[in-house]
Amino acid sequence: MSRSINLSSAEPFLRYLEEWYAALPVADLATIVADRPERVAVFSIDMIDGFCNEGPLAGPRVRALVQPVVDVFTRAYALGVRQFVLTQDTHDPDAPEFAAYPPHCIRGTAESRTVRELAELPFADTITVIEKNSLSSHLGTRLGDWLRERPELDTFIIVGDCTDLCVYSAAMHLRLEANALNLKRRVIVPASAVDTYDTPVSVARELGIMAHDGDLHHVLFLHHMAQNGIEVVGEVK
Numbered sequence: 001m002s003r004s005i006n007l008s009s010a011e012p013f014l015r016y017l018e019e020w021y022a023a024l025p026v027a028d029l030a031t032i033v034a035d036r037p038e039r040v041a042v043f044s045i046d047m048i049d050g051f052c053n054e055g056p057l058a059g060p061r062v063r064a065l066v067q068p069v070v071d072v073f074t075r076a077y078a079l080g081v082r083q084f085v086l087t088q089d090t091h092d093p094d095a096p097e098f099a100a101y102p103p104h105c106i107r108g109t110a111e112s113r114t115v116r117e118l119a120e121l122p123f124a125d126t127i128t129v130i131e132k133n134s135l136s137s138h139l140g141t142r143l144g145d146w147l148r149e150r151p152e153l154d155t156f157i158i159v160g161d162c163t164d165l166c167v168y169s170a171a172m173h174l175r176l177e178a179n180a181l182n183l184k185r186r187v188i189v190p191a192s193a194v195d196t197y198d199t200p201v202s203v204a205r206e207l208g209i210m211a212h213d214g215d216l217h218h219v220l221f222l223h224h225m226a227q228n229g230i231e232v233v234g235e236v237k
Contacts, residue, residue, distance in 0.1 A: 014216075021219045024191055024234035029075055032155060032188065032236065037080030041153050044069055044086045045137065045160030045167050045194075047118055050111025051089075056102040058111075061195045061214055062161045068193040069159045070117050072236060076157070077123055083153060084123075086114055087143065087170065090131035097134055107131075137170040155186040157236065159193035164221035167194050175230050191222055192235035 033040050049055070052063045073084060089105035090112045091097065098104075105111045118124065130143045137143055147153065158171045171187050178185035198214030205211075226232040 017219050017223060020223060021191070024232060027188065027190065027231070027233040027236045029072070029236045030079060032157070032186075033076065033079040033081060037082065039152050040076070040081045040155045040157070041083035041085060041150075042073060042076050042081060042157045042159070043137070043170060044073070044084075044118065045158065045170055046089055046162070047086065047115050047160050048088050048105060048111065049113045049115060050105035050109075051161055052115050055104050055111040057104045057197070059197045061197055065159070065161060065193060065195055066115055066117050068190075068235075070121070072157065072159050072190070072193055073118065073121060077121075082126065083150065084127040085130055085143070085146070086118065086127055087130040087132055087137035087141070087166070088112065088114065089133075089166075091133055095133055135166050135169050136173070137166065138173045154184055155188070157188045157190070159190065161194065162196035162217075163194045164196050164217040168221050168225065171225055171230050172228065175225075175228055179229070186231060187229075188231045188233065188236070189222065189225060190233050190236045191218075194218075194222075196221075 047066065047069055049058070051057055051059070052066060077084075090107045091103070091105050093103075093106055113119070114129070118127075121127070128146060130137060130141050130146065132141050134140065156174050158167055158174075160167055167189065171189055174185065174187045177183070178187075196214050196218050197212060199209065199212040201211045203211075222232045
């Protein structure tokens, strides 16, 4: 059975999305941390060479995130935050995900390395790296154990890529877990420090792959996160 849809009717909603995105508030990092840095964690999702610098899934939109992500890490550390996590694609060579995406970020390859700018931070040796074999930072990883060992954490700032894939999965898991367990937890996503990739329709048709509008997916998934209780802000200053 087929069902027809009329996407032209979505124009008012698309205008609304533009207005909503333009009006996102600016959050003050010092206010978020306040006098309780021990309760704050910063997660960077997939800021690795395979999405920033080389390989079939690397692109300029994600590459442009490097400095904003480094900036959030650096300023949070200066405010006393000490819980930093990098969740990173470190795929098995025969990962089932490769049925949907080209092989990428395979364990032991250059693509699976943390971007140099994060790896060379003065406090890099204190950062926890969580390897993952799928879009999820939680499923099949040690992140659950890491969180259970730190019950004092109740505020999470999520940065990295991609807004509609791994960032969305990580932020939603943290939010839904808190909802399910009645935990008081803030999950904060700054729009200026997350992004997704762009595959124009013309390119997708030429290559025989699925198109992906970066701007639309970025804003739509931020909006969906906000609908579910995640604090989406324009940036953290």
